[in-house]
Amino acid sequence: MIGQRPERPSTPAPAPRRLPGPEAWRSPLRGPWLTSVLGSLLVPAIGILLVTGFIAHWAYHPTLPNNASVDPAYDISPPFQFSAAWPFWSYAVNQGVHVTLGLMTLPLVLAKLWSVMPRLFERPAWRSLAALLERLSLLLLVGSMLVEFATGILNIDDAGSPGVNFFVVHYYGAWVFGSAFVLHALVKLPTVRRAYRERGVLKPLRDGLGETRPEPHVAGGLAPADPATPTLTRRGLLAMVGGAALTIFAVQVGESIGGPLRRFALLAPRGRVFGTGPNDFPITNTAASRGITTDMTTDHWRLTLVGQRTVSLDRAALLAMPQATHTLSITCTEGWTTTQHWTGVPLRALARLVDASPDAVLSVLSLDQAAVGQTDVSFSQAQFTDPRALLALRVNGEDISLDHGYPARVILPNIPGSQNVKWAREMRFAAP
Ligand SMILES: Nc1nc2c(c(=O)[nH]1)N[C@H]1C(S)=C(S)[C@@H](COP(=O)(O)O)O[C@H]1N2
Numbered sequence: 001m002i003g004q005r006p007e008r009p010s011t012p013a014p015a016p017r018r019l020p021g022p023e024a025w026r027s028p029l030r031g032p033w034l035t036s037v038l039g040s041l042l043v044p045a046i047g048i049l050l051v052t053g054f055i056a057h058w059a060y061h062p063t064l065p066n067n068a069s070v071d072p073a074y075d076i077s078p079p080f081q082f083s084a085a086w087p088f089w090s091y092a093v094n095q096g097v098h099v100t101l102g103l104m105t106l107p108l109v110l111a112k113l114w115s116v117m118p119r120l121f122e123r124p125a126w127r128s129l130a131a132l133l134e135r136l137s138l139l140l141l142v143g144s145m146l147v148e149f150a151t152g153i154l155n156i157d158d159a160g161s162p163g164v165n166f167f168v169v170h171y172y173g174a175w176v177f178g179s180a181f182v183l184h185a186l187v188k189l190p191t192v193r194r195a196y197r198e199r200g201v202l203k204p205l206r207d208g209l210g211e212t213r214p215e216p217h218v219a220g221g222l223a224p225a226d227p228a229t230p231t232l233t234r235r236g237l238l239a240m241v242g243g244a245a246l247t248i249f250a251v252q253v254g255e256s257i258g259g260p261l262r263r264f265a266l267l268a269p270r271g272r273v274f275g276t277g278p279n280d281f282p283i284t285n286t287a288a289s290r291g292i293t294t295d296m297t298t299d300h301w302r303l304t305l306v307g308q309r310t311v312s313l314d315r316a317a318l319l320a321m322p323q324a325t326h327t328l329s330i331t332c333t334e335g336w337t338t339t340q341h342w343t344g345v346p347l348r349a350l351a352r353l354v355d356a357s358p359d360a361v362l363s364v365l366s367l368d369q370a371a372v373g374q375t376d377v378s379f380s381q382a383q384f385t386d387p388r389a390l391l392a393l394r395v396n397g398e399d400i401s402l403d404h405g406y407p408a409r410v411i412l413p414n415i416p417g418s419q420n421v422k423w424a425r426e427m428r429f430a431a432p
């Protein structure tokens with residue numbers, strides 16, 4: 001019962017309903033030292049999330065045709081590339097760190113919010129213009145942080161909300177959250193340094209329950225005026241947060257690594273059958289879900305290649321060209337990875353076949369009409385001339401199944417999973 005005072009016979013008029021003030025939060029663990037420790041742990045975590053997040057965004061090559069998720073006019077995309085010198089799993093590591101660390105950071109974020117909870121209940125809401133501005137900046141910080149975590153988790157869950165474009169919200173949200181976070185860390189630096197100077201960086205972690213004393217109360221500060229008896233040590237609280245993070249790691253990391261470890265990913269969808277034998281690895285969108293029928297992919301199917309000349313090839317003609325086999329990963333934005341052995345025609349051989357102009361970028365179009373503009377993808381010159389970039393016809397020594405993109409799909413090292421276009425129908429090599 002929030003703030004409802006029991007009626008007593010001596011007070012006939014019921015007391016007005018009020019929210020509790022900061023004094024209602026009495027945990028003896030709360031105080032500037034605890035908040036400083038939680039905040040200090042957040043700095044590297046959020047830093048890594050921001051860096052890996054922006055790398056993942058740039059990996060889309062958003063300045064090429066078809067690839068932009070946000071308006072290119074507002075997209076600050078540095079020319080970051082995973083070149084042919086990077087191992088094929090580089091993007092998978094980046095994405096795995098982003099998603100896994102993002103989930104692991106959640107308990108820390110909740111603990112940090114818990115530690116500053118009394119602030120939310122301060123009345124009046126501001127005492128001065130400076131205090132009002134500080135509150136507004138915190139609203140921006142906490143609000144954008146919740147947006148980033150909520151959209152990230154909903155996306156992993158494949159539960160995008162209608163009308164909300166994950167890429168747009170998560171990208172702009174990252175700029176707001178990143179800026180607010182850096183500003184907040186700088187503003188709080190003196191407070192953190194004072195807390196460490198007064199109490200030691202790690203010293204309070206040595207206290208057993210008997211020695212756990214509240215931090216000194218200061219008016220308007222985080223330490224409670226009327227602390228309750230401790231029931232948990234500070235190291236106990238940090239162990240709880242760390243334990244929660246490690247548990248999330250244990251049940252998520254198998255998704256990001258894939259292969260046999262996937263069985264330990266308890267949070268992943270289970271009991272799904274993706275295909276038989278060599279084709280038994282994860283599928284997001286089945287042929288049926290995309291309206292692809294066997295009829296569209298057999299006798300009538302041709303791949304149209306457009307460069308300075310145009311060539312149309314059936315699957316037999318593609319199989320007659322020199323084939324290459326490479327181990328490559330598909331890493332979906334949602335956080336899962338699958339690594340398989342793909343065989344097919346190197347994209348640079350197809351570029352040569354149609355005399356692609358030297359400044360050409362490659363656009364791949366799919367039979368998949370359910371998502372025109374989403375499945376049409378462009379690759380830079382550096383990407384499609386990477387010797388590992390394939391038009392895959394076979395996987396693990398067998399024809400790729402219809403669900404995996406039969407008759408042909410593109411697969412390149414270090415690109416976002418969604419760009420490995422299945423059911424390719426046309427490839428255009430043209431200046432952007
Ligand atoms: N034509 C087409 N290609 C596609 C997709 C699709 O829906 N249609 N899904 C993409 C996504 S989101 C991913 S992660 C990869 C791998 O998905 P898959 O396992 O369903 O093949 O394929 C990509 N290629």
Ligand SMILES: [Mo]
Pocket residue numbers: 284331332333334417418
């Ligand atoms: Mo995906």
